[in-house]
Amino acid sequence: MRRYIDFAFLWDFLFAITIGAILFFCKPFLKEIFTLPKIENVYSFGISLITVSATLIGFLLTIITVIVTFKNGFDDKSEKKTQKEKEPIGVPIETVFEKKITKETKFYGTEIHKSVVDVFVNSTYEIGIILSVLLIIQFNIISFSVFTISLISTCLFIMILLSIIRSLFIFSLFLKVHLHDKSIDKFKK
Numbered sequence: 001m002r003r004y005i006d007f008a009f010l011w012d013f014l015f016a017i018t019i020g021a022i023l024f025f026c027k028p029f030l031k032e033i034f035t036l037p038k039i040e041n042v043y044s045f046g047i048s049l050i051t052v053s054a055t056l057i058g059f060l061l062t063i064i065t066v067i068v069t070f071k072n073g074f075d076d077k078s079e080k081k082t083q084k085e086k087e088p089i090g091v092p093i094e095t096v097f098e099k100k101i102t103k104e105t106k107f108y109g110t111e112i113h114k115s116v117v118d119v120f121v122n123s124t125y126e127i128g129i130i131l132s133v134l135l136i137i138q139f140n141i142i143s144f145s146v147f148t149i150s151l152i153s154t155c156l157f158i159m160i161l162l163s164i165i166r167s168l169f170i171f172s173l174f175l176k177v178h179l180h181d182k183s184i185d186k187f188k189k
Contacts, residue, residue, distance in 0.1 A: 016155035053131040
């Protein structure tokens, strides 16, 4: 799972290309079962994917902003706390053994928050690239056949779906840590 998350764009691309290649080579068999969609339907599907992609980019950027804002708020709070906990001569009031480590310290004090933000940033890049390809297809910058446009749109849809699933999985882990006091030790590298 860790390898997938670290190189998600590559794995998503390879999976989508594999599905696309299978569909391409099975084209003669698929013609017997399915009919090609009309070009209007293909373009309508592309417009829907563009709308979903743009909305997802906004959603992912919002999540990134919230996580970074939480970290900045936590950093400010922890700086004030450390200043208050010292006696006038600079000796801490509590020893290391008496301090309770909060879930925020466990999350933001390690590199886990950076990994979580990286997943969302990489998903944003991935969906941005998908959006660019969809716009190129939509504006007929490069001319393709109806089958090719259908095939590319299907592969891009698969990549969007994988990106959504990955982002929601990581976001659910983030919420479990922050809302339910779950241990984050099993999510470390």
